[in-house]
Amino acid sequence: MFAIYSDPLNAEQLKSEAENPTCGALVTFEGWVRNHNEGHEVTSLEYEAYSALAVAEGERILAEAKEKFGLKQAVCVHRVGHLQIGEIAVWVGVSTPHRDAAYKANRYIIDEIKVRVPIWKKEHYVTGDSGWVNCEECAKHGHKPQMDYSRQTVLPTIGKTGQEKLAQSKVLVVGAGGLGCPALAYLAGAGVGHLGIVEHDQLEASNLHRQFLYSMEGLGEKKVALAEAWLTQYNPSIAIEAFPARFQTLEVEQLAEYDLIIECTDCMDTKLLVNRAALKAGVPVVFASIYQFEGQVQVVTPDSSCLECLYEGGAPAEVPSCSVAGVLGAVPGVIGSIQALEAIKQLLQLEGRLENELLIVNLADYSMRKLKLPRNGKCPAHDTDQPLPESVDVTIDEIQLSEYQIIDIREPAEVAAEPLPCGHQHIPMNDLLNNPQQLEKDQLYLLVCAAGVRTQYTANAFRSAGYDKVYSLIGGNRVIKG
Ligand SMILES: [Zn+2]
Numbered sequence: 001m002f003a004i005y006s007d008p009l010n011a012e013q014l015k016s017e018a019e020n021p022t023c024g025a026l027v028t029f030e031g032w033v034r035n036h037n038e039g040h041e042v043t044s045l046e047y048e049a050y051s052a053l054a055v056a057e058g059e060r061i062l063a064e065a066k067e068k069f070g071l072k073q074a075v076c077v078h079r080v081g082h083l084q085i086g087e088i089a090v091w092v093g094v095s096t097p098h099r100d101a102a103y104k105a106n107r108y109i110i111d112e113i114k115v116r117v118p119i120w121k122k123e124h125y126v127t128g129d130s131g132w133v134n135c136e137e138c139a140k141h142g143h144k145p146q147m148d149y150s151r152q153t154v155l156p157t158i159g160k161t162g163q164e165k166l167a168q169s170k171v172l173v174v175g176a177g178g179l180g181c182p183a184l185a186y187l188a189g190a191g192v193g194h195l196g197i198v199e200h201d202q203l204e205a206s207n208l209h210r211q212f213l214y215s216m217e218g219l220g221e222k223k224v225a226l227a228e229a230w231l232t233q234y235n236p237s238i239a240i241e242a243f244p245a246r247f248q249t250l251e252v253e254q255l256a257e258y259d260l261i262i263e264c265t266d267c268m269d270t271k272l273l274v275n276r277a278a279l280k281a282g283v284p285v286v287f288a289s290i291y292q293f294e295g296q297v298q299v300v301t302p303d304s305s306c307l308e309c310l311y312e313g314g315a316p317a318e319v320p321s322c323s324v325a326g327v328l329g330a331v332p333g334v335i336g337s338i339q340a341l342e343a344i345k346q347l348l349q350l351e352g353r354l355e356n357e358l359l360i361v362n363l364a365d366y367s368m369r370k371l372k373l374p375r376n377g378k379c380p381a382h383d384t385d386q387p388l389p390e391s392v393d394v395t396i397d398e399i400q401l402s403e404y405q406i407i408d409i410r411e412p413a414e415v416a417a418e419p420l421p422c423g424h425q426h427i428p429m430n431d432l433l434n435n436p437q438q439l440e441k442d443q444l445y446l447l448v449c450a451a452g453v454r455t456q457y458t459a460n461a462f463r464s465a466g467y468d469k470v471y472s473l474i475g476g477n478r479v480i481k482g
Contacts, residue, residue, distance in 0.1 A: 028092065033087050033089055071105050166190055170259050172195075174270070178264075186337055191237075194238065197227055266289065282302050298373065356375065395479075441466060
């Protein structure tokens with residue numbers, strides 16, 4: 001709630017309005033009339049507001065803060081009229097489940113109110129003089145400057161209209177790694193108003209040479225939180241929504257709230273699921289993948305060819321991940337930047353955007369070409385009534401370990417070196433695949449290997465043979481603590 005009061009503010013009463021029983025933190029701010037400003041002795045103040053506009057803008061700021069910081073309750077009241085020294089001029093109170101978000105939200109609200117809400121201040125001085133304090137003066141003294149998009153709005157294809165469209169756009173970026181970092185950074189810089197980030201991984205030292213939203217200080221932390229912090233600092237006027245989860249946990253309804261998805265993972269299973277889920281949600285996707293010095297970019301819209309059109313029903317080969325194939329940081333840097341550019345072209349429907357094409361960028365010899373990619377009439381992915389394929393992969397955070405019968409499929413030497421610290425059966429992979437009758441079709445199994453690659457293969461083989469409850473643990477034996 002945002003309101004303009006002409007009577008003195010009652011902080012206790014406002015506090016009770018900002019409280020929420022589900023929250024662990026209530027942070028309040030009181031801005032008082034002080035007895036001096038800019039070297040003048042002040043005796044009193046007058047505030048005037050353009051009320052209708054002020055309330056509308058104030059409500060907008062509170063709504064932004066609610067979305068940005070997960071607020072349960074937000075109250076801001078601004079006084080108008082003639083105020084004496086020591087009276088409260090503005091009061092802000094926010095409740096959130098956690099204190100960090102409450103502090104940040106409170107600060108965000110007061111900073112935005114000062115810059116955006118049309119309220120003017122007249123100071124009365126000891127000398128008998130008085131004067132309106134103008135906003136240019138305020139701007140010089142610590143108000144947050146906004147990002148200036150003039151270098152891109154001067155482009156005839158963008159302009160003011162394009163910039164406003166970008167500010168109203170919502171883009172979901174799946175994967176905040178080598179491709180996701182440049183894609184996110186350039187979209188934030190372009191002023192795309194709302195960015196969602198889906199990423200479940202923690203930061204490892206081997207990520208850093210290509211993933212520049214992170215630094216050594218963040219090792220071991222959740223990448224999605226680090227990316228959110230970087231982007232918020234880079235462009236504070238956009239909203240960031242962080243999903244510390246795998247794409248598999250998102251609902252089609254959540255995807256439908258976005259104008260566009262950018263797929264930045266190196267996992268073929270995820271790409272195929274994003275393809276199907278986005279077609280169901282009716283949201284376009286900018287896909288990309290890299291292999292050593294080569295990158296490929298493809299756009300899938302509800303009316304275009306899709307990722308599966310290419311394969312005529314057969315499963316595409318898994319692209320080896322960066323850890324296997326190797327990568328120079330600049331390669332995903334270029335391809336992720338192309339994804340951001342293509343996203344802007346799609347959002348603004350600019351000329352030259354990809355349509356039923358596969359863009360192949362070879363950075364070994366700097367050649368680029370586009371292949372026609374017509375829609376395949378037999379491609380099953382466009383039948384949006386079909387249920388989404390269920391992935392065999394699960395993370396340790398998504399499951400109750402005790403509900404599963406755990407099978408370690410590693411070789412005896414690996415098991416001896418690093419035994420599983422929980423109850424399990426040991427059946428090496430080949431033995432299990434050659435003798436599938438060792439498992440029961442209605443039993444819930446969790447297969448464990450060293451990383452989740454062998455178990456993914458094995459679980460998929462069992463699924464094809466009608467064992468619907470066989471899962472593969474992402475991360476392998478090391479993610480199981482005793
Ligand atoms: Zn298709």
